[in-house]
Amino acid sequence: MIEILSTSELARARVTGALVADILQALRKRSIAGTNLLEIDRWAREMIIGAGAQSCYVDYAPSFGRGPFGHYICTAVNDAVLHGLPHDYALADGDLLTLDLAVLKGGIAADAAISFVVGPSGRAEDAVMIATTERALAAGIAVARPGARTGDISYAIGAVLSAAGYPINTEFGGHGIGSTMHQEPHITNNGRPGRGYALRPGLLLALEPWVMADTAELVTDPDGWTLRSVTGSRTAHSEHTIAITDSGAEILTLPTSATQ
Structure with missing residues (x-):
């Protein structure tokens, strides 16, 4: 299914997008050495429910997972990159953490992800990898306009990742979003x-x-959800929800000034 939103639906999408971005920034500030992943999940639950919104993850049960997911946010640490199932783990200084959040409010969903290093002991190569995914995301957004094709976005993203020397997995990628979290079209x-x-x-x-960092191959944890690099190498993930407008792309998942 591919949805085209009305003007009123797009207004609601902006509200949802800002909520997702603000929750992610709040969680980033609270994610310090010693923070448990289950605490992050609890905080996400409190903020989502407090905003009168719904999690897109709790009842999420796709064919590739061991569903339902049962948690409010994906927390992927170090060699984990996608669908990180929150579990009893306390973050350590230098951990590379990805938070991926999708929320439904006012009947419209928004989805975003950020990667960052916990504490002051980050590796230079981690910062480069995170920055590369952010540049690739910006490149994809830059070509997203009426009349462009999904392949144009895929090519722009892949060109940045390939130039930086990273192998690219095309099994999981971007997607349409609207009244549900995952829709067509798929964007590798x-x-x-x-x-x-x-x-x-x-x-x-x-x-x-x-x-x-050094592979395009994933392995699934025994939890049936968390996807990791098969080599144990570090990972990074950046995501925005955008709306195609008459003049180009509008990023919906930017934090409000209060949380920047």
Whole structure:
């Protein structure tokens, strides 16, 4: 299913997007050495419910997972990159943490992810990898406009990741979003320009470049959800929900000034 949002629905999408961004920034500030992943999940639950919103994850049960997910946020640490199931783990100084959050409010969902290093003991290569996913995300957003194709986005993202030397997995990537979290079209993190679905005003997309330092191969944890690099290498993941407008792309998951 591909949804094209009305003007009133897009207004609601902006509210949801800001909520997702603000929750992520609040959790980032609270995620210090010693913080337990289950605490982060609890804080996310409190903020989502307190805002009158719903989690897109708690009852999420796709074919590739061992559902339902049962938690309010994905917490991926170090070699984990996608669908990180919160568990009893206390963050350590230098851990690379990815928080991925999808929320439904006013009937419209928004999805975003951030990666960052916990504490002051970060590795230079981690900062480079995180920055590369952010640049790839910006490149994908820059070409998202009416008449462009999903392949144009995929190509722009992949060009940045490839130039930086990272292998690219195309099994999981960006997606349409609207009244539900995951919709068509699927947007891989590498592709051919000029191919795929033609973008239209009112279309919402969640773009999410992610990489693993030295492999494109994933392995699934025994929890049935958490995806890790098969080599144990570090990972990074950046994501925004955008709306296609008459003039280009509008990023919906930017934090408000109060949380920046």
